[in-house]
Amino acid sequence: MERKENEIVPENGKPEIPKDGSICGYDSLHRLLQSSLTPQIFQEVSRLLVGLNCGRALDTINIGEPAKSLSSEHDFDLQAFSFNAEQESLRKPRIVRVGLIQNSTALPTTAPFLDQKRAIFQKLTPIIEAAGTSGVNILCLQEAWMMPFAFCTREKKWCEFAEPIDGESTEFLQEFARKYNMVIISPILERDVNHGETIWNTAVIIGNRGNIIGKHRKNHIPRVGDFNESTYYMEGNTGHPVFETAYGKIAVNICYGRHHPLNWLAFGLNGAEIVFNPSATVGELSEPMWPIEARNAAIANSYFVGSINRVGTEIFPNPFTSGDGKPQHADFGHFYGSSHISAPDASCTPSLSRHKDGLLISDMDLNLCRQIKDKWGFRMTARYDVYSDLLARYVKPDFEPQVISDPLLNKKTL
Amino acid sequence: MERKENEIVPENGKPEIPKDGSICGYDSLHRLLQSSLTPQIFQEVSRLLVGLNCGRALDTINIGEPAKSLSSEHDFDLQAFSFNAEQESLRKPRIVRVGLIQNSTALPTTAPFLDQKRAIFQKLTPIIEAAGTSGVNILCLQEAWMMPFAFCTREKKWCEFAEPIDGESTEFLQEFARKYNMVIISPILERDVNHGETIWNTAVIIGNRGNIIGKHRKNHIPRVGDFNESTYYMEGNTGHPVFETAYGKIAVNICYGRHHPLNWLAFGLNGAEIVFNPSATVGELSEPMWPIEARNAAIANSYFVGSINRVGTEIFPNPFTSGDGKPQHADFGHFYGSSHISAPDASCTPSLSRHKDGLLISDMDLNLCRQIKDKWGFRMTARYDVYSDLLARYVKPDFEPQVISDPLLNKKTL
Structure with missing residues (x-):
């Protein structure tokens, strides 16, 4: 069954209930619960659902007027929170301001490709400006942000969007990195000219001086539903790098990699303090898994996770099939946004809108990662030697x- | 801050709001939301929170009169659900009825030990009878069900409760296994006489003919808060066995092992279709993590997870400290029950009560495990060779x- 999605969100965040009885058009789970429950019950539900200590909401940050004006002028969701950590005796707090951007594309997929890309640049500019003027230190964009998520089509013409890591999209962001002294993670479709025009799904890490620190290529490629990405690119060959930036040690787990606990683990073993998960995923398939996997990764690995999903529905010129018995269709489904940040102490920000472009800002003291490691000790109780032995045996064909x-089992009766 | 817990639960499941404004005494998150939201909004919240397809609730099972009578006579929560799976062309459904039991202890911890144990036997009897008469095929009890969870005290006298795997507690359950043709998982404190009176935290697997199929010992031992279990027993030496029973392939991830994704993974690699997680955990520390970790394990490993937590507050004769600056105290906190079952398709049953003893029954077609593996392909996209290499390197001291x-980073400014 396909769910209908209403792109119109009422200002008060309350859901519209259409005649057929379905709920659509509400802004986010958080706002739906907040507008429907008494404050006392909402507080207890928040404690259970998003790990807030005694139900106390995360502190909100008062973002300055420039960002607020940009948000209302350009109609994007703007939310800002602050995670708590203990004051330590021997280390100063290491507070970092992180920004996540989610957005829909700007032009129909039938527009000339260069126009589509440039229109996304234009659409993103005020949102990136809002991040920059708000003092964001590390900003992450969504997966393949510079193009429609065309991999459902299996048409190879969309490969034209692929760029080298120092291409036009990187140049566009380098300006902002320099202007705002901001690290920017830019997930693009990469064209690797030095290896015979190989196509990769890649995150470019731009340093706060505008320099390219490095890249990471998506480790796990889906073959499910309309996610026909394995038609376009192969499993990444860059390992699990952690990038030591001016603001902390960060890593990128691109999209479908979030379903693989070992992928999350590897970034943790390499020392990541924040792992970003730029994604493109649709409601029917993954929405109930969306908060579970990110929060589990933050808990299990004692780091922060920034989860980003694109927004809206993208219609392609030529219908395609999934091979799952559905009739042919021209869209991938509704990208449900809902970007959020999970902390190692099991707390979590509310999510951005399910419908609108948005900028989520969060302050976090990276000291919390080690505090949680010291408290829970997962790294010390993990018995990695046992699992190293198991995996070494498992990967062998026999x-x-x-x-x-x-022994009393009669196998014939099974 | 300690949360107050009110053991009195109103019949209608609605929360009582005491004068200080805190919410306590409500029965479960599910019932709290159900009683507070309109049916339409509750349906959409359920879709997002517990992965029910288009918000459709899991089918409830009509449990027979004997179990219902036992439930009302002995005042334990009784809920029963059924998970959905596709009908296949080449395999018949493999529907298994699973039961989880959560309970408080029966006598004060000051009572003679034998009385305490026998009183638990007596308290559990009607609940196990309810499972048996309801046709449960596989029943799992909570961690160290035959004793109070005394490991917070660090007093060694509680080791007296430890039994060999063919001890009195096993004998008690073997009767029910034979009577009801039921596999029973019995997590006990084990005394290993053949290895110099070693103490283990162990699950005994009793076959449906009453035979002992085998045992599994807890792999990961906590050192957090009042969980002073490492004072009593060491990391298990039984690997990650999967037990092939008359009703499917099952495994047991005991308590704190749920924080370790590799532990969950190992049971999956060995072929588990249902992994039980008998636990004893308290609100302040772990309640927001409780549904996240189990559901993530079910999703990531394409198997069912049965999560069990004990209920109530256990007061010990001698106060103890946690070494975390809290004043000495004589209880571990509130064991919040909330037992539930997670499925590989990201759906989940409502949880049992946070306060009352309970029996959760669920029918599941084990074919769903392979169906989800075929759909999502996590096992095939997991690149275990990469992680085998990484772990082999990680476990080395260098x-x-x-x-x-x-490269532009001035390390002195960090």
């Missing part, structure tokens, strides 16, 4: 699982 | 993390 069968 | 530093 692996025998450890199974203890009931 | 491991060097993969870090790419910004």
